[in-house]
Amino acid sequence: MRLVVVLAAMALLAVPSGRAGAQEAAPAVQAPGIQATDGRAIELAVPGGAPIRLTARDLARLPAIEQEVAFQTSQGLSRARYRGVLLWDVLEANHALATGGHHDELRQIFSVTGRDGYRIVFSVGEIAPDFGSRAMMIATAADGKPLAGLRLIVPGDRRGARSVRDVVKIEVR
Template sequence: MAHSRNKTALVGLLVGALLAGGCGTVATVAAPEPVAVQEPAAASSPGLVRLTGDIRTPRDLDADDLAALPHHTVAVEYESGSGRQSHSEAGVLLADMVPADALAITDRKNDVLSFGVLAVGADGYAALVSFGEISPEFGDRGVLLATAEDGKPLERPRLVVPGDVKGGRYVSDVVELRVIRTAD
């Protein structure tokens, strides 16, 4: 019984202290401001890809611009929601589209490793690859913007990340490649 009285007294003291300390008011904490999500770039024609962000010269690349760059073909396998996928993808390496000298880099040691490329699809779906993954001097993963799959032209390019176990970073209908500085 003494234990129960002590417990009741302790609870009473705590409630009294809270009411006296806060004068009976309830503290509120402001919710953080939501992060603005940018809409995908509007592509005026199928195949047009905007190159934007932390680069020296933003520009639009159309099918002719992409065709003028060196093309590579890679065989890929990955898991998707509909099972195992196996394809031959042909297109332009991101390293050729976004070379290190196109980045808005500083003289900081290996500053290129502070960048990523966010591929944005026409539906707003997006995935990020680090510049270190695409750079021939670092990861050299052969990440490409495919313009054809299994020998058939794609209406809009697709981001292809060879070696990924799952196809989550395969972005279809790419309309924008947004270069992002990920570190200050």
């Protein structure tokens, strides 16, 4: 079942195999007052709705969390205390999740794309509080210092490959 979900998600979103050779992502349209070089705005694409532009200020309206996260990278162990908001809270606050049917959210997937075109696909069930309850977050700071761009953090992964730097788009299907 898990393999079918992963293959279906890859087919739907044509996921690049990695950063090498990935196409450059179109920059997200910035909200008024945010400089294009700021790197702190995300386009949230939701089923049946117009794209939503989220800035760091929008995220600051949601409950903040902090998590100590460590994962292996190609340059060794990376460890930091990240501050930001739960991705589940972002999706829920912006009405991006399916409702109405029995566990509709479990039929949804979402992709997260970085400024460099790097894209990772997840099942909404991974972050749903009643199911996987993984505390994925959009981080705005690491070790008390603001990040240059917003970053998806995936706690619990041994490797950091699913954490996406400079997030510019989240698409829910």
